Amino acid sequence: MENHKQMEKNEVGPMATEAEEEAGQVGSSLTLERVAAAKQFIESHYKAQMKHIQDRKQRRSVLEKKLASEHVPEQEQIHMLKDLERTETEYMRLKRHKICVDDFDLLAIIGRGAFGEVRLCREKKSGNIYAMKKLKKSEMLSRGQVEHVRAERNLLAEVASHCIVKLYYSFQDADYLYLIMEYLPGGDMMTLLIREETLTETVARFYIAQSVMAIESIHKHNYIHRDIKPDNLLLDKNGHMKLSDFGLCKPLDCSNLSSINENEVLDDENLHETMDIDESFPESKNGRRWKSPLEQLQHWQINRRKLAFSTVGTPDYIAPEVLLKKGYGMECDWWSLGAIMYEMLVGYPPFYSDDPVTTCRKIVHWKNHLKFPVEARLTPEAKDLIGRFLCDVENRLGRADQIKAHPWFKDIAWDKLYEVEAAFKPEVNGELDTQNFMKYDEVDPPATGRTGSGPMRKMLLTPKDLSFVGYTYKNFEAVKGLHQSSDLNRSASLNRSSIDSAQSDSVVDYSTRHSYSDMEAQVLAASEDVMSE
Numbered sequence: 001m002e003n004h005k006q007m008e009k010n011e012v013g014p015m016a017t018e019a020e021e022e023a024g025q026v027g028s029s030l031t032l033e034r035v036a037a038a039k040q041f042i043e044s045h046y047k048a049q050m051k052h053i054q055d056r057k058q059r060r061s062v063l064e065k066k067l068a069s070e071h072v073p074e075q076e077q078i079h080m081l082k083d084l085e086r087t088e089t090e091y092m093r094l095k096r097h098k099i100c101v102d103d104f105d106l107l108a109i110i111g112r113g114a115f116g117e118v119r120l121c122r123e124k125k126s127g128n129i130y131a132m133k134k135l136k137k138s139e140m141l142s143r144g145q146v147e148h149v150r151a152e153r154n155l156l157a158e159v160a161s162h163c164i165v166k167l168y169y170s171f172q173d174a175d176y177l178y179l180i181m182e183y184l185p186g187g188d189m190m191t192l193l194i195r196e197e198t199l200t201e202t203v204a205r206f207y208i209a210q211s212v213m214a215i216e217s218i219h220k221h222n223y224i225h226r227d228i229k230p231d232n233l234l235l236d237k238n239g240h241m242k243l244s245d246f247g248l249c250k251p252l253d254c255s256n257l258s259s260i261n262e263n264e265v266l267d268d269e270n271l272h273e274t275m276d277i278d279e280s281f282p283e284s285k286n287g288r289r290w291k292s293p294l295e296q297l298q299h300w301q302i303n304r305r306k307l308a309f310s311t312v313g314t315p316d317y318i319a320p321e322v323l324l325k326k327g328y329g330m331e332c333d334w335w336s337l338g339a340i341m342y343e344m345l346v347g348y349p350p351f352y353s354d355d356p357v358t359t360c361r362k363i364v365h366w367k368n369h370l371k372f373p374v375e376a377r378l379t380p381e382a383k384d385l386i387g388r389f390l391c392d393v394e395n396r397l398g399r400a401d402q403i404k405a406h407p408w409f410k411d412i413a414w415d416k417l418y419e420v421e422a423a424f425k426p427e428v429n430g431e432l433d434t435q436n437f438m439k440y441d442e443v444d445p446p447a448t449g450r451t452g453s454g455p456m457r458k459m460l461l462t463p464k465d466l467s468f469v470g471y472t473y474k475n476f477e478a479v480k481g482l483h484q485s486s487d488l489n490r491s492a493s494l495n496r497s498s499i500d501s502a503q504s505d506s507v508v509d510y511s512t513r514h515s516y517s518d519m520e521a522q523v524l525a526a527s528e529d530v531m532s533e
């Protein structure tokens with residue numbers, strides 16, 4: 001955090017005093033930043049190299065096993081293994097291509113978040129359709145989100161799971177970071193909930209079960225999402241759900257939260273009086289608003305989208321220990337899932353208020369505020385499971401196997417969950433269909449002209465860039481897709497299984513011609529990485 005502030009300071013030279021400049025402090029701190037960036041780059045470069053070698057071996061071994069188990073004749077086996085090697089060589093060649101935004105046709109905007117936008121796009125060379133998430137670097141820096149964006153990129157690159165949205169490429173130019181992901185045309189759970197109001201327990205069970213699997217898959221890789229909410233649960237064309245948006249937790253404005261602590265004695269009556277005030281609602285006889293759950297539902301629906309787009313975000317799904325900054329673990333994601341399950345069955349989240357700070361207070365004092373409206377008619381098993389998610393960390397269900405064994409899930413066939421027909425099938429007509437997303441206006445017309453390369457790029461090397469060293473990534477499958485010759489297609493069906501099981505293979509565009517023995521070379525390496533990215 002401090003480093004980022006320092007970098008911002010260096011970037012705007014006039015902020016440094018003349019005396020500092022004379023003393024060379026600005027220069028030396030820039031050098032330190034560069035050295036740190038070079039170190040980070042070298043580490044991630046070698047990690048990527050090691051992973052590449054491992055993945056390549058694994059792809060070969062999976063294919064060998066598959067060929068053996070399917071009793072493919074020996075000659076054919078040799079041929080297919082040669083094909084795989086040729087694909088690998090081609091992959092090595094193609095991954096050196098410096099991918100940039102001009103490699104894509106930019107189509108409709110399908111989402112807008114706190115740091116940028118998400119659009120449908122078509123890769124010019126392959127014709128493949130993707131979702132492009134574009135994040136403004138200066139926003140990430142000024143809001144201290146650099147680590148989060150790195151976490152998102154790393155998680156997507158490392159975790160290959162059918163429950164997680166697939167990352168194909170990441171790259172950057174002078175001003176933006178880009179994530180090229182699979183496009184999930186079924187829309188997000190927030191939109192589905194706004195449309196449907198509530199889900200039946202059968203439909204909710206299906207999506208909560210898929211969420212359990214998604215959360216389990218990131219926890220297995222030691223990641224905590226911390227920001228699980230319906231906006232981040234996306235549906236594919238068949239209605240199966242995947243988790244997205246990793247690590248980009250919005251900075252909730254906590255300036256008013258400092259006064260909240262668990263032990264404060266709350267006058268709940270007063271809290272209710274102040275909490276539910278909304279000038280747009282007619283006052284009831286006793287001066288209270290939200291007389292009924294129905295009213296609360298209507299209120300929630302009016303506010304939901306506004307909250308999603310605001311820079312503050314919605315705190316409705318955040319666990320109390322995260323809000324209290326007490327230190328938290330993976331259990332916080334299960335709390336969020338409990339809040340989502342409640343919303344699916346009741347129609348609004350359990351601690352909703354139109355004022356985010358009041359929501360935070362209610363979450364922290366959840367014991368006073370967790371109530372099930374009788375109208376919602378939840379089964380005892382559903383109530384019990386929600387209660388086991390929305391509780392103190394010590395009592396919360398914390399392991400996926402415990403959760404899967406809960407009676408509410410008794411009819412779920414966990415190992416077939418992504419193979420069976422989904423509980424809800426979105427309407428999707430063709431790969432460019434965006435009907436399940438809101439319509440967004442273009443704010444800035446899509447940029448044209450290649451950015452971030454060529455000799456002028458050197459002039460643009462700023463400390464801002466150093467924060468994002470090592471962001472470039474290309475997925476084996478995507479690069480392979482770029483170069484699907486008929487020759488390679490021959491072994492495609494068998495290769496696919498080997499690719500799926502060792503799917504991600506991160507690539508940092510950098511040639512190894514430098515010796516890393518001295519500092520100068522390291523700085524040069526980092527600069528080149530920035531330039532090439």
Ligand SMILES: Nc1ncnc2c1ncn2[C@@H]1O[C@H](COP(=O)(O)OP(=O)(O)OP(=O)(O)O)[C@@H](O)[C@H]1O
Pocket residue numbers: 110111112113114115116117118131133165181182183184185187188231232234244245248249250308437
């Ligand atoms: N891969 C995808 N396929 C289809 N739609 C997507 C995809 N990724 C994101 N979206 C849409 O864009 C919206 C915003 O995406 P996302 O939450 O990742 O952006 P963000 O800028 O990180 O938002 P946040 O403000 O939540 O941090 C999602 O709610 C979803 O509707």
